[in-house]
Amino acid sequence: MRTRVIQDEPEHRPATPEPRPGLAAWVRDHRLTTFFVLAFGLAWWGWPLYQLDIWPRQAFQAVGALLAALIVIAVAEGRPGFRDLGRRMIRWRVPWYFYAFALGLPLLVRFAAVLVNSGPTPEWGDLAWTSFALMFLIRLVNPLDGPMAEEPAWRGFAVPRLQERRSPLVSAVILGVLVALWHLPLVGDTGWIGIAATFSITIVYVWLFNRTGGSVLLVLLFHNTQGFITMGDLNYAGADLARQELIEFVIWSVVAAVLVAVDRAAWRGNPRPPSDGVA
Incomplete structure (x- = not known):
């Protein structure tokens, strides 16, 4: 597969500050390990506090992943690391069909x-589309x-990294294995099929x-589109909900398998596109 990707600068690992002794040096040498442990x-x-009846409710803090990344960048990379992440956050100059993929495929x-x-088929006319649009914008930030x-x-x-x-x-x-395991506290909400779908x-x-x-x-945008219309919005429960989650898991697994099989070049060697913007 050949795709055109427009970039302002070549990808590179953020510059590393001068070595510092102690914990900071260890984190710098073990960035991924530190990140995943913190996440x-x-x-x-x-x-575990909830499972032991010490904490009143099951508290899964998704923001822990973001905090872990920011902590490791602050300790191990400093400003260059934050600049690199910031550039990625606003990298919008990509071909239009990737926007169509990110916004359309999850809904499809x-x-x-x-x-x-x-x-039962949801009553599409009764869905609160204005509320969905507001939720989409809120989830982005x-x-x-x-x-x-x-x-x-x-x-x-x-x-x-x-x-x-x-x-x-x-x-x-x-990453698929680790992110799926990271979601284990939510298994009561998503079921084991939801955990497996996370990998795909x-x-x-x-x-x-x-x-x-x-x-x-x-x-x-892809993640946001995937979840802003929930199963609850579609009024699925019980066996209907379980069947819907299983069907989605199968579809996502097929999509992942197709991308691996068809776009083999994307999975080998250096994934960065050349500086002329053609990959």
Whole structure:
């Protein structure tokens, strides 16, 4: 697959400040390890307390992933690291069809699953489309919600560093496993199918991130579109809900498999597009 990606500057690892002794030096040498440990710890802290009846409610803090990335960047990279993440956050100069992919595919998957599902068809005219539009905008900037809490961290921080020593496919598989495990406290809400679907969707996220020259903005739009119309909005419950989640898992797994099989060049070697913008 050949795609045109427009960039203002070549991708590179943020410059590293001069070595400092102690904990900062260890974090600098183990950035990914530190990031993942912090991401799990900051997001999960309330889960074991809830299981032990010490904490009154199950507190899963999605913002823990974002905080983990910011902490590691502050300690290990400083301003160059923040500039690199900031550029990725506003990288919008990509071909239009990637916007269509990010905004259209999640809706296509959800509504295709609705058509396949043998349960009751939602009353489309009764859905609060104005409220959906407002929710879409809020989720784009709310650091306590999934898109803004996760995308700068998993894609903006973790993927480039995983791919320094690994192929994009291996990096995507590693990240998919870790992100799926990170969501375990939500298994009561999503079910095990939801956890498995997280792995499949991560493959799609990594493909989109790499093919847009490392744009966090595009994967943020993708994540936001994927979740702003919920199963509850479609009035699914019980067996209908379980069937809908299973169908979506199958569809996302097929999408991930197709991207791996068809766009093989995206999964080998250096994922960065050449400076002339052609990948």
